[in-house]
């Protein structure tokens with residue numbers, strides 16, 4: 001038993017069938033906790049947790065976090081929200097509701113049953129940052145009227161709710177800011193860069209670099225991230241926010257080249273338009289996580305990419321449905337036409 005698991009708890013994981021949620025459920029079930037996984041299966045599927053369905057300490061509930069939900073529990077991990085730009089921009093009003101109403105419902109539940117609640121916030125609260133790396137003390141550079149705002153501002157509002165419930169009602173909150181994460185278990189139609197590039201490379205399709213590929217991201221392997229999440233939930237010193245991510249920064253072009261090399265693919269690199277408000281650089285300052293949690297990402301990009309490539313090489317694409325048409329991020333062009341037509345101030 002790991003040191004953070006001194007007693008078995010009943011734990012609710014919202015978005016528990018999603019990419020991060022399912023890895024987290026697996027870890028908590030393995031540690032012996034009684035895990036209730038709640039999901040509406042918009043961008044996830046039941047098959048993500050098939051291996052857990054026959055475990056006596058795992059329960060799967062189809063439910064949308066925007067609707068109230070009541071259960072006795074000791075801890076809540078609020079992981080529910082589409083996280084890929086093509087999916088969260090598909091129905092932006094619903095995305096905002098998921099972050100805001102979902103957070104209110106879960107904080108209300110935490111208050112009522114006196115559970116500790118962890119919010120999965122995001123590096124997107126920093127927007128298109130003008131300092132690098134980004135420490136938790138940075139207030140961000142976020143557009144509140146753009147196509148990404150439904151996610152960025154929804155997550156910012158969810159953080160505000162956490163801190164207000166804490167100040168006003170003494171709810172025991174924890175807030176983490178998750179930077180780009182990847183690994184086995186990603187949906188092949190996720191639409192984010194790592195899964196897109198690997199699936200394209202394995203299928204010999206063109207690798208779609210948005211813009212010139214000079215924008216940067218720092219990619220954290222999922223096992224490292226889940227370890228950081230559980231450590232943070234189970235410490236009493238700090239409620240957050242705390243950044244969790246791998247501080248090694250790469251350009252998107254470098255990621256494409258690494259993927260080609262590791263897959264041995266003959267795919268060509270092609271350039272497509274850069275989506276609106278796409279952050280130019282992103283890299284976490286993880287000083288706080290290092291000191292507080294004695295945590296450090298262990299898996300570096302080549303090793304993590306290889307594991308993810310091995311996973312994608314064996315997935316049966318017939319068992320996955322495409323959650324959306326993956327074209328929502330191109331609506332910046334509609335946005336521009338609208339701006340001309342209706343004189344939306346830029």
Ligand SMILES: O=c1ccn([C@@H]2O[C@H](COP(=O)(O)OP(=O)(O)O[C@H]3OC[C@@H](O)[C@H](O)[C@H]3O)[C@@H](O)[C@H]2O)c(=O)[nH]1
Nearest residue numbers: 083085122123124180192193196208209210215252278
């Ligand atoms: O096929 C693709 C997909 C994406 N990209 C680019 O790759 C970069 C990363 O894009 P992704 O869609 O993977 O993710 P983003 O970094 O834009 O957003 C993510 O940020 C952190 C999280 O909270 C969320 O998971 C998500 O919003 C962007 O610059 C994007 O334009 C490509 O060049 N080609």
